[in-house]
Amino acid sequence: xxxxxxxxxxxxxxxxxxxxxxxxxxxxxxxxxxxxxxxxxxxxxxxxxxxxxxxxxxxxxxxxxxxxxxxxxxxxxxxxxxxxxxxxxxxxxxxxxxxxxxxxxxxxxxxxxxxxxxxxxxxxxxxxxxxxxxxxxxxxxxxxxxxxxxxxxxxxxxxxxxxxxxxxxxxxxxxxxxxxxxxxxxxxxxxxxxxxxxxxxxxxxxxxxxxxxxxxxxxxxxxxxxxxxxxxxxxxxxxxxxxxxxxxxxxxxxxxxxxxxxxxxxxxxxxxxxxxxxxxxxxxxxxxxxxxxxxxxxxxxxxxxxxxxxxxxxxxxxxxxxxxxxxxxxxxxxxxxxxxxxxxxxxxxxxxxxxxxxxxxxxxxxxxxxxxxxxxxxxxxxxxxxxxxxxxxxxxx
Numbered sequence: 001x002x003x004x005x006x007x008x009x010x011x012x013x014x015x016x017x018x019x020x021x022x023x024x025x026x027x028x029x030x031x032x033x034x035x036x037x038x039x040x041x042x043x044x045x046x047x048x049x050x051x052x053x054x055x056x057x058x059x060x061x062x063x064x065x066x067x068x069x070x071x072x073x074x075x076x077x078x079x080x081x082x083x084x085x086x087x088x089x090x091x092x093x094x095x096x097x098x099x100x101x102x103x104x105x106x107x108x109x110x111x112x113x114x115x116x117x118x119x120x121x122x123x124x125x126x127x128x129x130x131x132x133x134x135x136x137x138x139x140x141x142x143x144x145x146x147x148x149x150x151x152x153x154x155x156x157x158x159x160x161x162x163x164x165x166x167x168x169x170x171x172x173x174x175x176x177x178x179x180x181x182x183x184x185x186x187x188x189x190x191x192x193x194x195x196x197x198x199x200x201x202x203x204x205x206x207x208x209x210x211x212x213x214x215x216x217x218x219x220x221x222x223x224x225x226x227x228x229x230x231x232x233x234x235x236x237x238x239x240x241x242x243x244x245x246x247x248x249x250x251x252x253x254x255x256x257x258x259x260x261x262x263x264x265x266x267x268x269x270x271x272x273x274x275x276x277x278x279x280x281x282x283x284x285x286x287x288x289x290x291x292x293x294x295x296x297x298x299x300x301x302x303x304x305x306x307x308x309x310x311x312x313x314x315x316x317x318x319x320x321x322x323x324x325x326x327x328x329x330x331x332x333x334x335x336x337x338x339x340x341x342x343x344x345x346x347x348x349x350x351x352x353x354x355x356x357x358x359x360x361x362x363x364x365x366x367x368x369x370x371x372x373x374x375x376x377x378x379x380x381x382x383x384x385x386x387x388x389x390x391x392x393x394x395x396x397x
Contacts, residue, residue, distance in 0.1 A: 014098045048074040128159040151344025165189035167373040232260040239280040251328035256345040281305040302361035310354045
């Protein structure tokens with residue numbers, strides 16, 4: 001095998017952590033070793049080596065200073081991306097996301113007006129700015145991300161929607177258009193919110209979450225209704241390895257190989273839209289929120305053969321007594337049970353420790369939560385009876 005290409009700067013925008021993950025994913029099965037200072041990977045060549053007979057003859061290398069791949073027996077040096085392009089096109093496509101979807105900033109402190117990249121996005125020129133923009137909203141948004149312990153490499157690619165009447169829709173005479181139902185101006189609907197794009201391969205996006213910056217805003221999230229709903233990060237899931245589905249976008253950011261579906265009512269249509277989930281159900285764990293709805297939905301997904309996440313024993317640490325652990329982000333912030341690695345993900349063993357097989361799952365869930373489900377059902381029936389009785393009295397009088 002012979003590969004060569006010297007245009008290494010073509011891929012300079014791809015972050016090292018992404019390339020490291022790709023190398024470990026592709027070559028991990030070939031007795032992969034990383035030296036003590038992290039400058040080179042060494043492994044049995046997938047093309048000329050014999051993993052069974054000579055597992056210690058590691059003649060293939062990836063040098064992390066320039067991300068060069070070489071095998072001293074069969075391949076001249078080439079950028080690892082060209083190797084992936086020829087041998088692992090799915091990995092290559094995922095990495096291109098970083099190359100062409102990158103939000104390049106010339107100056108974090110200066111305002112960067114974002115042009116509307118796609119015609120069906122509901123933003124006008126200048127309405128979206130970076131979280132590093134020099135305005136109060138951006139500063140507040142950045143602080144929200146820091147307070148939620150979100151990794152910088154992720155929120156670097158998010159936006160803030162500014163609040164300004166100049167972004168309202170106007171007619172041909174320059175008059176602001178008023179919605180006849182709400183009697184409010186049309187446009188600038190997502191102002192004062194963090195815009196979390198649902199990136200697809202190549203860096204494109206046309207769906208997003210709009211997360212309120214003000215913690216007192218009772219409507220925490222808005223989803224763009226102009227296009228069909230989608231799952232966050234679904235394009236980048238490796239279904240051949242353990243993967244995770246969560247309700248909230250921000251929760252999914254803390255788990256490697258995870259996507260989010262945005263609430264109980266949306267999962268079923270996504271299972272139909274993305275059949276690979278159920279085709280690889282033995283690898284899938286659904287992490288429902290730690291609340292009554294989550295417990296109820298857990299029974300449904302276990303019946304489908306999807307693994308479940310055990311919240312038992314997840315309680316606040318001594319510094320956060322009284323905090324409610326409703327979801328993964330809360331668990332990261334308020335407990336000592338989910339330490340993060342250097343890439344901002346919960347260490348795999350701590351998630352795997354609480355992932356339970358769907359086999360016998362219904363039995364274990366009934367043992368654990370059966371009384372809660374029964375009490376919820378009885379309460380629902382009583383409310384129905386009371387409402388029926390009150391309606392009957394109303395008719396009589």
